[in-house]
Amino acid sequence: MSVEGAFARVSPELLEEVRGVPGEAYARIVEGVDAADRLDLEGTYAGLAVLMEAEHFAVNPITSGVPYPDDVARWGALEQSRSLTVAQVGEAAAALRNVPFEKLARHRYFLAAKEQRPRPYDEDALDSHLDELGRFYPGLVEFFGTAARNGQCTIFWTA
Secondary structure, three states: OOOOOOEEEHHHHHHHHHHHOOOHHHHHHOOOOOOHHHEEOOOOOHHHHHHHHHHHOOOOOOOOOEEEEOOOOOEEEEOOOEEOOOOHHHHHHHHHHHHHHHHHHHHHHHHHHOOOOOOOOOOOHHHHHHHHHHHHHHHHHHHHHHHHHHEEEEEEEEE
């Protein structure tokens, strides 16, 4: 079974409203947010997070922020639900906009080591993996750009 990662864009008001009723967080966000305000990264989220870590993103869209709605009620396959504030979304959006995927891809061996890929590295497999990550990156850039322009927060989770 592979774990997939997804995002939702929400207003700051909805973020706090749902945080106040943790037992309803999953249904309100995962089932209640319009498809236009969601992004599914499928299984690429972990590799993208590693590449952004290697590039030293001040706000990593996937791993930064705080557990959502809180430490106890966070959800997801790996209990990784996290939220970013409007300010953090703006920082992440700027980094995503200013760092093309080609720059991230130069961290290929860091990615291979973090994902514990077999050694010696299979260059063809690594190239294929980077191609897959590169196909999802523009959607992440666009998603965060829209969230920043709209003054929205984000919530990330795994399923």
